[in-house]
Amino acid sequence: xxxxxxxxxxxxxxxxxxxxxxxxxxxxxxxxxxxxxxxxxxxxxxxxxxxxxxxxxxxxxxxxxxxxxxxxxxxxxxxxxxxxxxxxxxxxxxxxxxxxxxxxxxxxxxxxxxxxxxxxxxxxxxxxxxxxxxxxxxxxxxxxxxxxxxxxxxxxxxxxxxxxxxxxxxxxxxxxxxxxxxxxxxxxxxxxxxxxxxxxxxxxxxxxxxxxxxxxxxxxxxxxxxxxxxxxxxxxxxxxxxxxxxxxxxxxxxxxxxxxxxxxxxxxxxxxxxxxxxxxxxxxxxxxxxxxxxxxxxxxxxxxxxxxxxxxxxxxxxxxxxxxxxxxxxxxxxxxxxxxxxxxxxxxxxxxxxxxxxxxxxxxxxxxxxxxxxxxxxxxxxxxxxxxxxxxxxxxxxxxxxxxxxxxxxxxxxxxxx
Amino acid sequence: xxxxxxxxxxxxxxxxxxxxxxxxxxxxxxxxxxxxxxxxxxxxxxxxxxxxxxxxxxxxxxxxxxxxxxxxxxxxxxxxxxxxxxxxxxxxxxxxxxxxxxxxxxxxxxxxxxxxxxxxxxxxxxxxxxxxxxxxxxxxxxxxxxxxxxxxxxxxxxxxxxxxxxxxxxxxxxxxxxxxxxxxxxxxxxxxxxxxxxxxxxxxxxxxxxxxxxxxxxxxxxxxxxxxxxxxxxxxxxxxxxxxxxxxxxxxxxxxxxxxxxxxxxxxxxxxxxxxxxxxxxxxxxxxxxxxxxxxxxxxxxxxxxxxxxxxxxxxxxxxxxxxxxxxxxxxxxxxxxxxxxxxxxxxxxxxxxxxxxxxxxxxxxxxxxxxxxxxxxxxxxxxxxxxxxxxxxxxxxxxxxxxxxxxxxxxxxxxxx
Numbered sequence: 001x002x003x004x005x006x007x008x009x010x011x012x013x014x015x016x017x018x019x020x021x022x023x024x025x026x027x028x029x030x031x032x033x034x035x036x037x038x039x040x041x042x043x044x045x046x047x048x049x050x051x052x053x054x055x056x057x058x059x060x061x062x063x064x065x066x067x068x069x070x071x072x073x074x075x076x077x078x079x080x081x082x083x084x085x086x087x088x089x090x091x092x093x094x095x096x097x098x099x100x101x102x103x104x105x106x107x108x109x110x111x112x113x114x115x116x117x118x119x120x121x122x123x124x125x126x127x128x129x130x131x132x133x134x135x136x137x138x139x140x141x142x143x144x145x146x147x148x149x150x151x152x153x154x155x156x157x158x159x160x161x162x163x164x165x166x167x168x169x170x171x172x173x174x175x176x177x178x179x180x181x182x183x184x185x186x187x188x189x190x191x192x193x194x195x196x197x198x199x200x201x202x203x204x205x206x207x208x209x210x211x212x213x214x215x216x217x218x219x220x221x222x223x224x225x226x227x228x229x230x231x232x233x234x235x236x237x238x239x240x241x242x243x244x245x246x247x248x249x250x251x252x253x254x255x256x257x258x259x260x261x262x263x264x265x266x267x268x269x270x271x272x273x274x275x276x277x278x279x280x281x282x283x284x285x286x287x288x289x290x291x292x293x294x295x296x297x298x299x300x301x302x303x304x305x306x307x308x309x310x311x312x313x314x315x316x317x318x319x320x321x322x323x324x325x326x327x328x329x330x331x332x333x334x335x336x337x338x339x340x341x342x343x344x345x346x347x348x349x350x351x352x353x354x355x356x357x358x359x360x361x362x363x364x365x366x367x368x369x370x371x372x373x374x375x376x377x378x379x380x381x382x383x384x385x386x387x388x389x390x391x392x393x394x395x396x397x398x399x400x401x402x403x404x405x406x407x408x409x410x411x412x413x414x415x416x417x418x
Numbered sequence: 419x420x421x422x423x424x425x426x427x428x429x430x431x432x433x434x435x436x437x438x439x440x441x442x443x444x445x446x447x448x449x450x451x452x453x454x455x456x457x458x459x460x461x462x463x464x465x466x467x468x469x470x471x472x473x474x475x476x477x478x479x480x481x482x483x484x485x486x487x488x489x490x491x492x493x494x495x496x497x498x499x500x501x502x503x504x505x506x507x508x509x510x511x512x513x514x515x516x517x518x519x520x521x522x523x524x525x526x527x528x529x530x531x532x533x534x535x536x537x538x539x540x541x542x543x544x545x546x547x548x549x550x551x552x553x554x555x556x557x558x559x560x561x562x563x564x565x566x567x568x569x570x571x572x573x574x575x576x577x578x579x580x581x582x583x584x585x586x587x588x589x590x591x592x593x594x595x596x597x598x599x600x601x602x603x604x605x606x607x608x609x610x611x612x613x614x615x616x617x618x619x620x621x622x623x624x625x626x627x628x629x630x631x632x633x634x635x636x637x638x639x640x641x642x643x644x645x646x647x648x649x650x651x652x653x654x655x656x657x658x659x660x661x662x663x664x665x666x667x668x669x670x671x672x673x674x675x676x677x678x679x680x681x682x683x684x685x686x687x688x689x690x691x692x693x694x695x696x697x698x699x700x701x702x703x704x705x706x707x708x709x710x711x712x713x714x715x716x717x718x719x720x721x722x723x724x725x726x727x728x729x730x731x732x733x734x735x736x737x738x739x740x741x742x743x744x745x746x747x748x749x750x751x752x753x754x755x756x757x758x759x760x761x762x763x764x765x766x767x768x769x770x771x772x773x774x775x776x777x778x779x780x781x782x783x784x785x786x787x788x789x790x791x792x793x794x795x796x797x798x799x800x801x802x803x804x805x806x807x808x809x810x811x812x813x814x815x816x817x818x819x820x821x822x823x824x825x826x827x828x829x830x831x832x833x834x835x836x
Contacts, residue, residue, distance in 0.1 A: 021777075097797075097798060098797075098798040100796070100797075100798060104787055104791060104796075106797050106798055109775075109776075111779070111809070111813075113809050113810070114809070192629075196809065196810075197810060211610075211633070215629070217635075217636075217808065217810040218635075235832075238832040241832060241834055242832065242834055244834075245834035245835055246834075249834070249835055353829075357527075357827050357829075358527075359439075361529070362825065363825055363826060364825065364826040364827075364828060365825060365826070365827055365828070366828040366829075366830065367828065367829045367830060368829070368830045368831050368832050368833070369522055369828055369829075369830030369832070369833045369834075370833065370834045370835050372834070372835040373522060373828060373830075373833065373835060374826065374828075378518070378522075378835065379515075379516075379518075379524050379826060379828070380515060380516040380518060380524055390635065391529070391531050391532070391614065391823035392531070392614075392615060392635040392810070392811050392823070393810050393811040394823075395529075395823040395824060395825050395826075396824075396825060396826045397826070405809035405810070405812075405813040406813060406814075407780065407781055407782065407783060407813050407814060408781060408782040408783070408792065408797060408813075408814045408815070409775050409782075409783055409784075410782060410783070410784040410785065410787055410791060410792075410797070411771075411775075411784075411785045411786070411787075412784065412785060412786045412787030412791075413786050414653070414656040414659060414660065414786050414787070415786070415787045415788065415791065416659055416660055416662075416663035416664075416667070416787075416788045416790070417663055417667055417788050417790040417791060417796065
């Protein structure tokens with residue numbers, strides 16, 4: 001392993017051990033200091049981000065959008081750090097489980113995981129949000145961002161570490177890997193004994209690296225082929241509003257809708273109004289034959305969908321559209337093509353909604369709400385370390401609580417086993 | 419992949435999907451039927467076990483003990499299945515998390531993990547307990563036991579599958595791999611897309627196989643270098659009773675104590691009485707120099723400890739013994755040599771006990787109770803799939819709840835993201 005990376009990891013491990021002995025108030029003070037530092041350093045951070053953006057001439061629109069920091073987005077990051085500070089301390093939780101017939105009292109108590117490596121791509125806000133959540137949960141984090149955001153990430157890491165020092169906490173609980181060689185990612189993924197959990201956030205090429213090299217436990221933030229199903233009993237105006245938001249409001253992110261499924265009974269009424277609204281916003285549509293009939297009759301432009309379109313994460317103003325003959329076919333389509341990320345139903349039929357919420361396999365299932373809400377902040381976690389699309393350890397947005405484990409605590413008065 | 423193994427896994431996956439649609443009552447009925455079948459098949463199971471034991475001439479005492487089924491142990495397995503049946507259904511749990519300012523109501527709902535592969539060594543009761551817990555939690559299981567228990571495991575798997583059929587459930591939710599080639603384990607560990615979680619239960623050679631070949635998520639049931647610390651403020655009679663139980667009651671299992679740490683202030687009083695009681699039961703002791711002084715003065719026989727002894731899982735009537743100068747040194751010793759499995763303190767000092775419970779890194783920490791209680795049944799889980807010694811997904815004994823994940827369920831009335 002690269003000696004500099006090894007030092008970052010060993011320092012993080014040692015710092016985490018001392019952080020584990022620090023009380024919640026001091027960790028909260030650290031979070032407050034990070035928010036203060038970030039508020040004060042807006043100009044430097046935006047300048048670093050402008051440099052990154054100036055160099056990012058070969059990025060597509062989605063990547064550029066994810067890279068971009070604005071004053072409003074920075075406000076959002078500061079607010080996220082304060083929300084994490086004000087959220088309950090996950091380490092304070094000790095819960096009673098049971099008293100056994102022999103008198104033993106069994107409890108569970110949350111403990112940190114240790115050192116968490118986060119490997120991410122364009123979004124620089126991950127630097128701060130990951131640091132905030134790991135600090136809240138008593139962990140250390142080692143961050144390895146993408147090269148396109150190198151200056152933004154470095155500026156933000158400096159701010160975070162200054163905040164930690166302000167609060168008397170070891171800066172090493174937030175490690176930052178400046179070396180952008182791909183080999184460092186391979187080393188992080190293989191650092192058994194130094195990394196307790198790796199969270200890769202990115203596209204297919206990063207996930208292939210994980211498949212080939214991961215030796216440490218991994219929680220994947222995988223691709224989001226997110227579905228919106230407009231049921232036969234949907235309110236067409238609500239369907240239009242949610243479809244527009246899910247596709248158009250921020251198309252470059254993982255919880256944006258990629259595929260719209262519309263029940264055949266309501267398609268003639270609902271699909272043209274959704275499609276017209278989309279077309280005004282520049283959305284291009286890849287449509288199945290039954291949808292093509294409906295849109296053709298309504299005079300809305302579209303292209304025919306190919307088989308591959310049902311599995312694509314467009315991350316752009318493109319949507320796949322299919323008219324389904326039944327509720328069950330919608331669920332089957334999501335099972336076959338979804339990535340267990342996000343699925344939403346629009347319907348006034350509570351029974352259909354509950355069936356959908358129970359049977360669709362996704363980290364977040366929504367009824368009468370935009371897919372865009374599958375986000376740690378929006379779901380009340382304050383921020384998120386990523387959205388787990390596998391069921392191991394966490395499923396869906398990971399907040400501070402998902403960065404802990406529960407040990408068993410047993411209190412007795414001399415019990416022995418018979 | 420071996421075609422027969424592939425078919426077992428594919429059948430398990432398909433059967434799990436249909437099990438996911440079955441209600442809790444029918445899963446409970448399946449558990450009841452398994453318990454009935456097992457009660458009725460005692461003679462056949464014991465006969466198969468006797469055949470395994472007759473062939474197991476090269477096993478050590480610990481392995482032989484783990485392999486052995488007795489009428490009492492079979493009673494325990496039947497009771498465990500009924501306890502799992504009567505425990506709350508983890509899939510019924512939907513809990514309210516929060517209502518957001520925009521009116522969205524956020525819930526979490528438990529879902530099964532999918533297909534779980536359990537690779538285990540000598541203990542045949544794992545066949546039944548793993549099947550019971552996966553059925554309770556809506557999962558499928560594929561079992562690959564050790565060759566020494568082949569006949570016992572096959573007999574138990576037949577009983578379990580007959581019980582499933584009695585209750586109208588697909589027998590394929592419990593897959594049983596009869597082929598004992600090592601290559602099948604390698605294939606199970608690499609079966610991405612077919613196996614959602616692998617639980618290896620075994621010694622160092624199995625764990626090396628996992629390190630080299632695992633591509634699916636793994637929760638390890640690792641070695642148990644378990645510690646008992648007799649604090650300065652211990653009740654000597656209680657210390658003797660717990661030390662005796664922790665070492666002697668069943669030395670071949672993972673939660674048996676391996677290392678005894680005794681505070682120097684109480685060592686002259688507590689250590690000789692523990693050692694005399696152990697010596698009567700045939701326990702041999704590997705003792706550090708300070709302990710040697712105490713035991714020498716008391717006239718108890720012992721050997722000097724080597725450096726390696728502090729990291730050994732003896733699994734036999736051998737114990738490492740060290741006299742420590744302080745509470746802090748005891749905690750440091752456990753941090754350095756423990757396997758995050760089990761650690762217990764004996765003390766009348768509540769403050770010392772709480773410091774120990776908070777600061778020792780182990781899946782189960784106990785105050786005034788034997789290490790032998792770190793067991794799913796003893797801690798109220800009904801049974802266990804293994805004891806996780808890493809913090810990912812589960813930490814400590816894994817019951818039915820640990821075989822599920824929580825998805826986010828969101829109910830709205832048309833919310834879109836601004």
